[in-house]
Amino acid sequence: MGNITDNIVFEVKKVxxxxxxxxxxxxxxxxxxxxxxxxxxPGVGKTTMALAFSKTMGLNFGRVQFTPxxxxxxxxxxxxxxxxxxxxxxxPGSIFHNLFLADELNRASTRTQSALLEAMEEGNVTVDGxxxxxxxxxxxxxxxxxxxxxxxxxxxxxxxDRFMVRVSIGYPSAEDEKxxxxxxxxxxxxMDNVKTVCNADEIxxxxxxxxKVFVHEKLADYIITLIxxxxxxxDLLRGGSPRATLALTSMAKSCxxxxxxxxxxxxxxxxxxxxxxxxxxxxxxxxxxxxxRVEDIAQEIVKSATPPKV
Numbered sequence: 001m002g003n004i005t006d007n008i009v010f011e012v013k014k015v016x017x018x019x020x021x022x023x024x025x026x027x028x029x030x031x032x033x034x035x036x037x038x039x040x041x042p043g044v045g046k047t048t049m050a051l052a053f054s055k056t057m058g059l060n061f062g063r064v065q066f067t068p069x070x071x072x073x074x075x076x077x078x079x080x081x082x083x084x085x086x087x088x089x090x091x092p093g094s095i096f097h098n099l100f101l102a103d104e105l106n107r108a109s110t111r112t113q114s115a116l117l118e119a120m121e122e123g124n125v126t127v128d129g130x131x132x133x134x135x136x137x138x139x140x141x142x143x144x145x146x147x148x149x150x151x152x153x154x155x156x157x158x159x160x161d162r163f164m165v166r167v168s169i170g171y172p173s174a175e176d177e178k179x180x181x182x183x184x185x186x187x188x189x190x191m192d193n194v195k196t197v198c199n200a201d202e203i204x205x206x207x208x209x210x211x212k213v214f215v216h217e218k219l220a221d222y223i224i225t226l227i228x229x230x231x232x233x234x235d236l237l238r239g240g241s242p243r244a245t246l247a248l249t250s251m252a253k254s255c256x257x258x259x260x261x262x263x264x265x266x267x268x269x270x271x272x273x274x275x276x277x278x279x280x281x282x283x284x285x286x287x288x289x290x291x292x293r294v295e296d297i298a299q300e301i302v303k304s305a306t307p308p309k310v
Contacts, residue, residue, distance in 0.1 A: 004206070005031075005258055007197040011056035014183075015190040016049050018176030022167050024258070025275050026053065026141075030203070031210050032254035034164025034247060035120050035140040037279060044169045046143040047103055051191060053141075054099040058199035060135065062097030066108035072115035076125040077132070090127060095119055098135050098200055102142040106155055113159055116140065120162040137203045164247045165272070166279035206257070213253035214263040218308035223248050223269055229301035230277060235287035236297065240280050248276045266307035274298050 005027065012023050026049065029036050038046040047063075054061035064070060077093035094100070095116070105113060119125050120140055124133045142163065144155065172180065183190045223245060230239030240248075251272035256264040274295060281294040 004198050004202060008056050011194045011197060012052045014193055015052045016045055017179045018172050019169055022169050025165055025167050028251055028254045028258060028272065029165045030139050031206050031257065032164060032250040033207050034250060035162060037163040037166040038141065038143045039166055040168050040170065042145060044171060046169060050101045050141040052194055055194045056197050057203055058196045059098035061099050062094050063101040063103060064094050065103045066105050068107065068109055070108050070112050072112050075115045077127055079128045090132065095125065096134060098137055100140050102140060104145060105142040106144040110156060113155060117159060117162065137200060137207060160279055161241055161243055163279065164251065165275040167275055210254045210257045213256050215249060215253065216310045218310050219264055222266060222308050225305050226273060226301060229305060230281055233297060233301065235284055235292050236281055237284045238282040240277050244277060244280050248273065251276050270302055273302055
């Protein structure tokens with residue numbers, strides 16, 4: 001599947017300039033079967049990246065622009081009385097797509113944000129006592145503006161933990177911004193040039209191959225050591241959850257797969273550790289006063305743990 005994944009990256013890069021690492025992390029998470037949280041200031045290309053991935057991967061795409069008046073039923077669906085059959089009929093919500101873009105999720109009410117919890121964890125929604133399966137593959141890409149931006153609120157910890165990774169696009173370099181302008185000359189929209197290179201069935205096949213990637217017992221111990229390092233660090237009030245352990249393993253397997261291997265090595269774990277763990281960590285009050293950063297702490301944990309030789 002190497003050619004397919006290379007082509008996916010090539011197509012997404014047509015609209016996102018100079019952000020190869022973010023593109024790679026997003027693709028790695030999708031093939032690992034996870035959800036992606038994109039946190040950044042407005043206008044840097046979060047929505048554009050999600051659209052590009054859905055188009056080139058041939059995925060059915062849905063989007064909701066979250067605002068305070070969006071209701072949980074807008075996401076999960078609702079039951080409506082049908083006079084012809086004299087019964088209640090289920091009307092699917094907007095989440096019933098292969099790739100669901102929750103745009104500016106942290107502008108929604110907490111109740112509406114929570115409507116995504118079951119879908120993200122179990123791949124289904126329950127409405128009026130009935131459970132409805134979501135399509136496969138199913139990925140949520142949620143964007144949010146930094147906390148403190150106008151009209152935003154913090155996502156619940158339980159929801160943040162359900163995102164496999166958090167990525168940040170950031171501002172482009174001057175050179176990349178110039179390339180972006182060049183691609184849009186004469187009213188051209190680069191998105192129109194993005195080609196579909198695979199489909200949902202091929203994504204499912206790749207996800208199944210990722211699941212089969214071998215994890216040596218020593219690598220499993222290494223992953224657990226890193227996660228325990230976050231739980232025991234003196235500057236962290238809360239470390240990684242067991243879900244973080246599973247996410248780190250899945251991301252490492254996906255990283256190995258994208259590098260043409262059917263087994264993981266310590267470098268795979270190290271490469272994905274920060275995007276998997278940093279959004280799950282909470283600093284102590286003292287660490288915040290001392291201007292400590294979770295990214296720096298995560299890097300310290302990686303450096304302090306001796307990788308195994310396998």
